Amino acid sequence: MTIADALDDRTLIERLDPSGLIGRIEALPEQCEEAWRRVAAFELPAGHSEASTVVVLGMGGSAIAGDIFRALSLASRKPVHVVRGYDLPAFVGSETLVVACSHSGNTEETQSAFEQALAVNAKAVALTMGGRLGELAAASGVPSLVYRYDGEPRSALGHQLMTLLGIGQQAGCLTAQGGAVQEAVRSLRAQRELIGSAVPADRNAAKQLASRLYGRLPVVVGSDVLIEAARRWKTQFNENSKCWAICEELPELDHNTIVGFGLTKDVVRQLHVIFLSHPALGKGMDRRIELTGEALSDAGVTHERVVAAGDAPLAQVLTSVHFGDFVSYYLALLNGVDPSPVDPITKLKQGLAAG
Numbered sequence: 001m002t003i004a005d006a007l008d009d010r011t012l013i014e015r016l017d018p019s020g021l022i023g024r025i026e027a028l029p030e031q032c033e034e035a036w037r038r039v040a041a042f043e044l045p046a047g048h049s050e051a052s053t054v055v056v057l058g059m060g061g062s063a064i065a066g067d068i069f070r071a072l073s074l075a076s077r078k079p080v081h082v083v084r085g086y087d088l089p090a091f092v093g094s095e096t097l098v099v100a101c102s103h104s105g106n107t108e109e110t111q112s113a114f115e116q117a118l119a120v121n122a123k124a125v126a127l128t129m130g131g132r133l134g135e136l137a138a139a140s141g142v143p144s145l146v147y148r149y150d151g152e153p154r155s156a157l158g159h160q161l162m163t164l165l166g167i168g169q170q171a172g173c174l175t176a177q178g179g180a181v182q183e184a185v186r187s188l189r190a191q192r193e194l195i196g197s198a199v200p201a202d203r204n205a206a207k208q209l210a211s212r213l214y215g216r217l218p219v220v221v222g223s224d225v226l227i228e229a230a231r232r233w234k235t236q237f238n239e240n241s242k243c244w245a246i247c248e249e250l251p252e253l254d255h256n257t258i259v260g261f262g263l264t265k266d267v268v269r270q271l272h273v274i275f276l277s278h279p280a281l282g283k284g285m286d287r288r289i290e291l292t293g294e295a296l297s298d299a300g301v302t303h304e305r306v307v308a309a310g311d312a313p314l315a316q317v318l319t320s321v322h323f324g325d326f327v328s329y330y331l332a333l334l335n336g337v338d339p340s341p342v343d344p345i346t347k348l349k350q351g352l353a354a355g
Contacts, residue, residue, distance in 0.1 A: 105131020
């Protein structure tokens with residue numbers, strides 16, 4: 001039995017994934033639909049849509065949703081910023097729309113920044129399942145978008161991203177997103193038919209890539225909106241596969257990292273580089289990926305390209321993200337680990353709470 005064939009063994013999934021994370025990964029299209037319906041019924045308070053700047057607060061999986069929202073909003077004249085940390089930037093004030101995202105509602109960094117936003121009378125909104133953030137929002141009269149989800153924060157990407165897109169649409173950061181959301185959901189469903197857990201390894205590109213990454217150090221490279229997808233791949237390898245991973249972006253990589261491709265030799269042999277791309281990349285960027293790949297080959301580094309599906313940027317980033325979610329899950333099985341728990345994060349939070 002090959003490494004890839006091992007991923008077709010249902011007993012492996014039953015033994016290593018008792019919480020059923022694979023089901024939550026496979027349900028992303030339906031999660032996106034549900035979240036989009038919910039936010040479509042939400043109206044920003046009067047004046048919130050007039051904010052000159054939008055700031056998204058979040059950590060981990062919640063921040064990834066903010067990153068994708070920011071990338072999709074780059075054409076807007078209304079800047080979007082993502083804050084990962086305890087403190088707000090000094091420019092935040094009464095003309096800033098602040099969206100605090102915390103799956104549990106108990107993320108201490110997000111709570112801290114949210115309290116600062118309230119202190120400067122920012123136009124605030126909370127996106128959460130409840131917790132302390134929900135309590136703070138209710139006590140301050142701040143509107144909340146509360147969702148229910150039985151799963152990890154990183155598995156709730158659809159709830160968080162769709163809600164941010166709906167808020168962004170109302171705030172004037174994005175054009176109408178209904179059509180883009182429908183295309184993204186269709187593309188995700190079509191992709192699931194090709195790389196879901198029931199699809200055998202001999203015709204499942206995600207299982208095949210996981211087998212090539214087994215025992216290697218993944219390096220994920222993105223450009224354009226897929227820079228944010230590359231970040232998601234990196235964190236999913238960390239949290240699901242329980243392994244190191246590196247995220248790089250083009251064209252920046254070609255101004256520094258390329259110089260160090262060949263050293264150290266022991267490290268080079270462990271690397272496998274994945275370029276994320278989509279058909280809408282300009283010829284210049286496509287050629288850059290090709291030439292960067294040649295430089296990697298010259299240095300003895302293996303690499304390949306994963307092409308996102310979809311016509312619009314939202315579908316492209318979501319199908320790229322979803323492909324990476326599947327790959328990280330399959331790699332977790334090969335690594336012999338339960339992909340769901342994140343015990344080191346839990347232990348660290350407990351230590352911080354203890355002072």
